[in-house]
Amino acid sequence: MFSGIVEEAAKVIRLQKEKENLHISMECSFVKELQIDQSISHNGVCLTVVQKDDKSYTVTAIKETLEKSNLGDLKIGDKVNLERSASLNGRLDGHIVQGHVDQTAICTEVREADGSWYFKFEYEPVQDDYITVEKGSVSVNGVSLTVVNSRDRSFEVAIIPFTYEMTNFHQIKPGSTVNLEFDIIGKYIAKILRQQQGK
Numbered sequence: 001m002f003s004g005i006v007e008e009a010a011k012v013i014r015l016q017k018e019k020e021n022l023h024i025s026m027e028c029s030f031v032k033e034l035q036i037d038q039s040i041s042h043n044g045v046c047l048t049v050v051q052k053d054d055k056s057y058t059v060t061a062i063k064e065t066l067e068k069s070n071l072g073d074l075k076i077g078d079k080v081n082l083e084r085s086a087s088l089n090g091r092l093d094g095h096i097v098q099g100h101v102d103q104t105a106i107c108t109e110v111r112e113a114d115g116s117w118y119f120k121f122e123y124e125p126v127q128d129d130y131i132t133v134e135k136g137s138v139s140v141n142g143v144s145l146t147v148v149n150s151r152d153r154s155f156e157v158a159i160i161p162f163t164y165e166m167t168n169f170h171q172i173k174p175g176s177t178v179n180l181e182f183d184i185i186g187k188y189i190a191k192i193l194r195q196q197q198g199k
Helices: 063-068 161-166 184-196
Strands: 008-018 021-027 039-042 045-052 056-061 079-084 103-112 117-122 137-140 143-148 154-159 177-182
Touching: 008 056, 021 079, 137 154, 177 184
Parallel strands: none
Antiparallel strands: 008 021, 008 079, 021 056, 039 045, 039 079, 045 056, 103 117, 103 177, 117 154, 137 143, 137 177, 143 154
């Protein structure tokens, strides 16, 4: 379980294909604190540490993950948003993020707003309950954000300078693919309503 508060945008240093799996090696400032079998959110995808040394660690993304996320598009040197799992005795500063990416979206517009940025994302819902609501929560590349300008197949988020610099949002441009995780509470409500309507 995560909160969507990114700790670091870390650099990809190695990518290794093995059959349909992809081993991703990262450099980050807290690698010495990591343990084998620990869960970390990578652009919103929960992956397990399978190997580590003093400077880097490795996780493995399987075919299912690569098909539903942007991790298969990674290149050496790319920045990936990292978050370690939430502590039960800490504050939930973002929102409940499971680390289970629902689908990807495409950035269609980035515009500056005198000190901040608006990013617009478009997506084709793969399920009826993959929706956003105005002022609701959404995870984009693992970042907990508030939705603005919610539409049926698009939404915008407003990004402050700190988030822009400390996450990989500074690398996102029109045409970039991002990972989406829709609000789990909203998904449950949408499913309950569908069941009540007999759909």
